[in-house]
Amino acid sequence: MTQPPTYTRIDTDLVRTMQPAGRAYYVVLAILAAIVGWAGYAWSVQIREGLGLAGISHPVGWGVYITTFVFWVGIAHSGTLISAVLFLFRVRWRSSIYRTAEAVTVFAVATAGLFPFIHLGRPWVAYWLMPYPQMGGLSPNFRSPLVWDVFAISTYFTVSALFFITGMVPDLAIVRDRSVGWREKIYGLLAQGWQGTNRQWRHYVAAYVFLAGLATPLVISVHSIVSWDFAMSVVPGWHTTIFPPYFVAGAIHSGLAMVITILIPMRRLFSLDAYITQHHLGSMAKLMILTGMLLGYSYAIEFFVAWYSGNPFEREIFFWRAFGHYAWALWLLVACNVGAPLLFFMKRFRESTPWLVVLSLLVNVGMFFERFVIIVTSLAREFDPFAWGLYVPRWPEISILFGSFAWFFLLILIFAKLFPVVSMWEVKELLPLPRRKST
Amino acid sequence: MNGGHSVIGFFAEVDLLEDAVKGARAAGYERLQVISPVPLTRLDVAIENKRSPVRFFTLAGGLIGFGVGWALTTGSAAHYPIIVGGKPLMSLTPFGVIAYVCTILFGTLFTVGGMLFNARLPRIQVGRGYDARLTGNRFGLQVICSSEQCAGAGDLLREFGAEEVKHVEV
Numbered sequence: 226m227t228q229p230p231t232y233t234r235i236d237t238d239l240v241r242t243m244q245p246a247g248r249a250y251y252v253v254l255a256i257l258a259a260i261v262g263w264a265g266y267a268w269s270v271q272i273r274e275g276l277g278l279a280g281i282s283h284p285v286g287w288g289v290y291i292t293t294f295v296f297w298v299g300i301a302h303s304g305t306l307i308s309a310v311l312f313l314f315r316v317r318w319r320s321s322i323y324r325t326a327e328a329v330t331v332f333a334v335a336t337a338g339l340f341p342f343i344h345l346g347r348p349w350v351a352y353w354l355m356p357y358p359q360m361g362g363l364s365p366n367f368r369s370p371l372v373w374d375v376f377a378i379s380t381y382f383t384v385s386a387l388f389f390i391t392g393m394v395p396d397l398a399i400v401r402d403r404s405v406g407w408r409e410k411i412y413g414l415l416a417q418g419w420q421g422t423n424r425q426w427r428h429y430v431a432a433y434v435f436l437a438g439l440a441t442p443l444v445i446s447v448h449s450i451v452s453w454d455f456a457m458s459v460v461p462g463w464h465t466t467i468f469p470p471y472f473v474a475g476a477i478h479s480g481l482a483m484v485i486t487i488l489i490p491m492r493r494l495f496s497l498d499a500y501i502t503q504h505h506l507g508s509m510a511k512l513m514i515l516t517g518m519l520l521g522y523s524y525a526i527e528f529f530v531a532w533y534s535g536n537p538f539e540r541e542i543f544f545w546r547a548f549g550h551y552a553w554a555l556w557l558l559v560a561c562n563v564g565a566p567l568l569f570f571m572k573r574f575r576e577s578t579p580w581l582v583v584l585s586l587l588v589n590v591g592m593f594f595e596r597f598v599i600i601v602t603s604l605a606r607e608f609d610p611f612a613w614g615l616y617v618p619r620w621p622e623i624s625i626l627f628g629s630f631a632w633f634f635l636l637i638l639i640f641a642k643l644f645p646v647v648s649m650w651e652v653k654e655l656l657p658l659p660r661r662k663s664t
Numbered sequence: 665m666n667g668g669h670s671v672i673g674f675f676a677e678v679d680l681l682e683d684a685v686k687g688a689r690a691a692g693y694e695r696l697q698v699i700s701p702v703p704l705t706r707l708d709v710a711i712e713n714k715r716s717p718v719r720f721f722t723l724a725g726g727l728i729g730f731g732v733g734w735a736l737t738t739g740s741a742a743h744y745p746i747i748v749g750g751k752p753l754m755s756l757t758p759f760g761v762i763a764y765v766c767t768i769l770f771g772t773l774f775t776v777g778g779m780l781f782n783a784r785l786p787r788i789q790v791g792r793g794y795d796a797r798l799t800g801n802r803f804g805l806q807v808i809c810s811s812e813q814c815a816g817a818g819d820l821l822r823e824f825g826a827e828e829v830k831h832v833e834v
Binding site for chain 2: 232
């Protein structure tokens with residue numbers, strides 16, 4: 226990054242982002258809240274009328290809700306990659322962007338976590354998924370990947386939230402020290418009495434390394450476990466060993482795209498050009514070339530193995546994906562996820578803010594449709610032609626899908642005004658320690 | 665650190681702070697505390713160079729989580745048996761997934777708990793004599809001393825380049 230000259234300037238620039246917002250901020254907030262409200266209404270109607278109001282039915286029992294769940298879990302992954310994995314590898318460019326990436330992780334998992342509840346016909350018995358002693362002789366079946374998923378996602382949320390909050394404590398102390406009145410009291414509580422003593426730093430730095438070490442395997446395992454929701458079944462198009470690495474690559478791909486989508490307007494709104502530079506965005510674009518090519522390889526291998534296996538059901542489903550009713554979605558996702566990021570090989574696309582926005586949005590669209598194609602086409606075209614059928618999402622599903630985006634961006638907007646969006650203490654650490662000029 | 669006295673010296677440069685730490689130690693002051701806006705754990709000013717015991721909390725949490733994961737899964741299988749011909753009641757591979765996840769979960773909870781316990785956090789209020797400049801752009805050296813020693817400590821900190829010296833009751 227272009228190094229800001231002093232500690233004082235870093236504090237001033239980054240605390241400034243938390244100044245009271247203008248009218249435009251509240252207008253956007255109100256629009257997002259209205260969309261969330263509409264989605265809440267749609268869900269309430271679905272609960273009242275029953276799950277039959279949604280388009281999911283036989284044979285496609287998993288539709289937009291599960292697609293959106295997998296999409297948001299995927300979005301979460303880049304945050305952990307940037308904050309934990311790149312921290313362990315001592316990648317310096319992560320310091321300016323990891324706080325926002327972590328926020329994306331926490332809010333994306335929080336959004337994803339809503340969908341299993343929304344997908345339930347009777348959400349009030351969701352606690353049946355959790356193990357607890359009860360007289361009915363009913364307990365979660367720990368052999369089921371769906372129960373692994375409950376554990377994986379709730380653990381991922383807990384670990385990400387703790388990593389996020391812990392990383393923010395020294396910065397909250399800075400904000401506390403520059404606030405007055407009720408803000409000082411609230412940030413004082415959130416800062417937990419942090420003073421920056423050598424004792425505090427010693428244990429904090431040690432804990433941070435261990436938290437990063439514990440979060441790192443989650444980058445691999447969480448989406449692997451999500452992929453087993455599908456791969457552990459015998460459904461054609463799902464029952465494949467390539468799913469875990471394929472899902473992890475896709476998750477990081479979509480997460481990087483979402484972080485770019487959020488960082489660019491944030492940099493503009495808060496004048497953070499000195500902290501979030503083209504180098505940061507370009508570095509993420511380079512990572513997206515890698516993840517995009519991994520995805521391209523995975524797509525090709527899926528088709529190859531379906532053909533090479535000689536299994537007629539596998540061959541049928543992949544032929545139908547490419548040329549059947551939902552073929553438009555397959556070719557769209559290939560173009561968006563594999564084709565579009567290839568443009569980042571050219572420096573002028575990597576270094577152009579409008580192109581970064583456009584291409585990262587395309588990847589987000591492509592990744593949603595990737596999950597849609599995997600989930601819907603396999604269920605729509607299972608073994609028995611008598612049971613084949615099509616799926617079209619209905620208004621509650623579309624409303625809740627858009628509501629999830631509004632909910633996510635609402636949380637991001639609130640975070641951006643209440644908390645430092647760039648880690649102040651880690652950006653300070655990038656600067657050489659102030660020493661006498663003579664030495 | 666209750667009922668005593670202390671002196672805090674404010675330094676703009678970290679090498680002055682390092683010299684002051686060495687000077688204070690040489691002068692016989694043993695109870696020193698460095699306060700800084702960034703971690704200085706790799707410098708000589710790190711008063712306590714011992715490795716943080718947080719790692720033992722992480723290890724304990726991981727081991728407990730691993731045990732909890734196995735206990736939960738095998739216990740459930742024993743209490744609510746799903747008998748399927750030819751299939752073992754205790755399916756180690758799927759239960760291993762839960763044990764792994766619980767290892768990470770408990771390891772994380774214990775790491776955060778260990779950090780808070782060892783760093784004496786959370787606190788409702790910052791300590792007396794705390795100065796907002798020390799999370800901003802200044803480095804502080806706090807010398808805990810008796811009331812007689814404190815005058816000398818203040819002079820010593822100034823001698824080593826402290827911009828300002830504050831006397832604080834702790």
